[in-house]
Amino acid sequence: MKIKRYILIYRECVKVAFAAASTYRLNFILNCIIMLIGDILFPLITILIYGSGAGFEGWTVYEVLLIQSVFTMSMAIADMTFHGILWATMGHVRQGDLEMVLILPVDTMFLLMARTFSIDAVGLFIGGLTIFIVALSHIALPTGFMWLQFIVLFLIGLSVMMGIALLMAATSFKWVGNSRIPEIFDSIRSFGKYPQSIFPKAVLMITTLVIPVAMIGYFPATALLGQGDIKMMLILIPCIVFLILGITLYRHMVRLYQGVGG
Amino acid sequence: MGNIITVENLIKRYDTYKRGSGFKDSVKSLFHREKVPVMAVNNISFSVKEGDIIGILGPNGAGKSTTIKMLTGTLYPTDGKIEVMGYNPTKDRKTYVHQIGAVFGQKSQLIWDIPPIDGFRMNKAIYGVSDQDYEERIKVMSKLFNVEEYITRPTRVLSLGERMKCEFIMAMLHQPKVVFLDEPTIGLDVIAKQKIREFILEMNKRGTTFILTTHDLEDVEQLARNVVIINHGEKVFDDSIHSLRKVLGAKKIVELTLHSPIDQLDMEGVSILERKNELSITVSVDLDIIAINDFISRLSALCDFTDISIKEMPMETIITHIYQSKKEK
Numbered sequence: 001m002k003i004k005r006y007i008l009i010y011r012e013c014v015k016v017a018f019a020a021a022s023t024y025r026l027n028f029i030l031n032c033i034i035m036l037i038g039d040i041l042f043p044l045i046t047i048l049i050y051g052s053g054a055g056f057e058g059w060t061v062y063e064v065l066l067i068q069s070v071f072t073m074s075m076a077i078a079d080m081t082f083h084g085i086l087w088a089t090m091g092h093v094r095q096g097d098l099e100m101v102l103i104l105p106v107d108t109m110f111l112l113m114a115r116t117f118s119i120d121a122v123g124l125f126i127g128g129l130t131i132f133i134v135a136l137s138h139i140a141l142p143t144g145f146m147w148l149q150f151i152v153l154f155l156i157g158l159s160v161m162m163g164i165a166l167l168m169a170a171t172s173f174k175w176v177g178n179s180r181i182p183e184i185f186d187s188i189r190s191f192g193k194y195p196q197s198i199f200p201k202a203v204l205m206i207t208t209l210v211i212p213v214a215m216i217g218y219f220p221a222t223a224l225l226g227q228g229d230i231k232m233m234l235i236l237i238p239c240i241v242f243l244i245l246g247i248t249l250y251r252h253m254v255r256l257y258q259g260v261g262g
Numbered sequence: 263m264g265n266i267i268t269v270e271n272l273i274k275r276y277d278t279y280k281r282g283s284g285f286k287d288s289v290k291s292l293f294h295r296e297k298v299p300v301m302a303v304n305n306i307s308f309s310v311k312e313g314d315i316i317g318i319l320g321p322n323g324a325g326k327s328t329t330i331k332m333l334t335g336t337l338y339p340t341d342g343k344i345e346v347m348g349y350n351p352t353k354d355r356k357t358y359v360h361q362i363g364a365v366f367g368q369k370s371q372l373i374w375d376i377p378p379i380d381g382f383r384m385n386k387a388i389y390g391v392s393d394q395d396y397e398e399r400i401k402v403m404s405k406l407f408n409v410e411e412y413i414t415r416p417t418r419v420l421s422l423g424e425r426m427k428c429e430f431i432m433a434m435l436h437q438p439k440v441v442f443l444d445e446p447t448i449g450l451d452v453i454a455k456q457k458i459r460e461f462i463l464e465m466n467k468r469g470t471t472f473i474l475t476t477h478d479l480e481d482v483e484q485l486a487r488n489v490v491i492i493n494h495g496e497k498v499f500d501d502s503i504h505s506l507r508k509v510l511g512a513k514k515i516v517e518l519t520l521h522s523p524i525d526q527l528d529m530e531g532v533s534i535l536e537r538k539n540e541l542s543i544t545v546s547v548d549l550d551i552i553a554i555n556d557f558i559s560r561l562s563a564l565c566d567f568t569d570i571s572i573k574e575m576p577m578e579t580i581i582t583h584i585y586q587s588k589k590e591k
Contacts, residue, residue, distance in 0.1 A: 005387070005390055008387045009384070009387045009388055011387070012383055012384045012386075012387040012388075013384065015380070015383075016373060016376060016380055016381075016384055019375075019376045019380055020373065020375045020376050023375045023376065023416065024375070097366075097369045098336075099331060099334070099336040099337075099364075099366065099369065100366070100369050100370070100371055102334075102335070102336040102355070102359075103334055103335075103336055103359050103362075103364045104359065104385075104388050105356045105357070105359045105360035105388065105389065106356065106388055107356070111388075255338075
């Protein structure tokens with residue numbers, strides 16, 4: 001019953017997002033194009049690098065494109081479904097109007113994510129999916145088990161991004177106006193779109209165990225390439241820890257807002 | 263009827279930071295900020311009966327909004343007890359807020375780019391209102407507010423008054439038993455204010471209890487049966503509107519712009535409060551002694567004036583009156 005209600009709320013929020021996006025049609029189209037160009041540029045650069053005879057050692061151009069397309073799709077889904085909570089929380093805390101969310105009988109975190117559903121990232125997802133299909137058509141056909149591994153790792157990659165978005169949003173309750181933090185994370189996240197074997201061991205430790213951004217693009221793609229092994233499952237632990245930490249801290253900070261707001 | 267809200271020894275204390283002003287203070291604040299404790303609400307107790315309309319009055323910064331936020335469960339009290347319909351607002355927030363409604367005059371639940379009707383649908387899903395109830399309530403409330411044609415227009419093109427009416431519909435769609443209103447008529451013109459007051463009275467007739475904060479005495483006079491006045495976080499008055507009228511007397515403040523200077527207004531129950539300049543004076547009119555229409559007709563006979571404005575007594579004067587009456591007792 002509760003789940004059904006939450007699905008209905010989410011459906012309404014998505015409808016509202018469509019309605020709001022359609023209000024400013026030109027802005028919507030431009031946003032889609034800009035997001036597409038901005039994030040699709042990386043795979044194009046990869047093609048240029050390989051076209052000039054250079055490349056990432058041990059990786060074919062289509063393998064690298066596969067990683068980058070998975071990364072792009074993951075980013076697009078994050079932008080569409082939960083990334084908005086970061087800016088929404090910052091805005092509400094800064095303007096002191098989180099009360100308007102707190103007076104509603106739903107989970108604050110869920111409602112902010114649902115309300116900030118962004119249709120603009122559709123273009124990015126389509127772009128990522130196109131590259132994904134192209135890259136996939138140039139590698140050996142993955143088995144059913146590989147697809148299963150890919151789906152699990154892809155979802156875990158999303159949970160890493162959700163955890164980090166929640167952690168950043170949570171800091172804005174205490175550190176009002178921390179708009180540079182997301183920029184720092186964006187830079188760290190970029191490591192996830194390259195084959196991890198090109199990085200030194202120290203960087204690898206960070207991108208797999210400390211801030212597991214490698215799970216966003218690299219690990220799910222390697223599963224499709226048949227390079228996944230059981231050790232990969234160990235990396236699930238920090239990813240899940242990130243998500244739990246993000247949810248717990250966000251909930252705690254909402255309670256703290258209720259405690260200190262004036 | 264029994265109490266629907268009980269507030270006992272409510273306290274809200276929080277810390278803020280003193281940043282100073284100007285470039286020097288701004289630079290200094292980067293390294294050190296002085297913590298300033300604020301006692302927003304200090305030991306307030308009151309109760310509200312089911313079906314009542316209670317006005318919480320006070321000047322800006324008195325602690326009205328903080329009190330109402332604590333009552334809605336969106337702010338935790340430092341100390342004290344709140345019970346609304348048997349709920350403790352700070353515990354089990356989601357269940358509690360399902361039973362209440364709230365309109366914050368300076369904050370909006372509406373979504374700027376889309377029509378209010380889409381926002382209503384979102385609240386329908388949030389509160390789990392059935393299709394039949396939703397249609398019925400929208401019809402009734404839109405008619406009461408006369409907003410049938412506005413609710414399908416984007417929120418951003420609506421006037422403040424139209425938006426506020428839609429805020430009320432949004433807050434009352436789930437038919438809450440208790441509705442909290444924080445400055446619901448702020449910034450509105452006379453007609454919009456009146457329409458909102460009529461709506462509140464109509465909903466109250468249908469059984470909704472209202473708690474409204476305002477610094478507009480007219481809101482309280484027209485709506486509330488009981489009044490709590492807060493000043494500097496402390497309760498200074500808690501009684502019926504009739505008792506408040508007794509304390510204050512039935513007085514109006516009249517601002518006059520004269521055609522030519524006058525020395526005095528020789529009328530019983532009328533006294534000059536302030537002379538801004540030779541042609542601009544403020545007078546107090548005691549309505550228990552002279553009716554406002556008698557005052558205007560006698561004023562017209564006594565002097566020529568180019569402008570007249572009749573106002574409620576300022577909040578500061580009301581509080582001074584209350585303190586004086588307490589001392590006299």
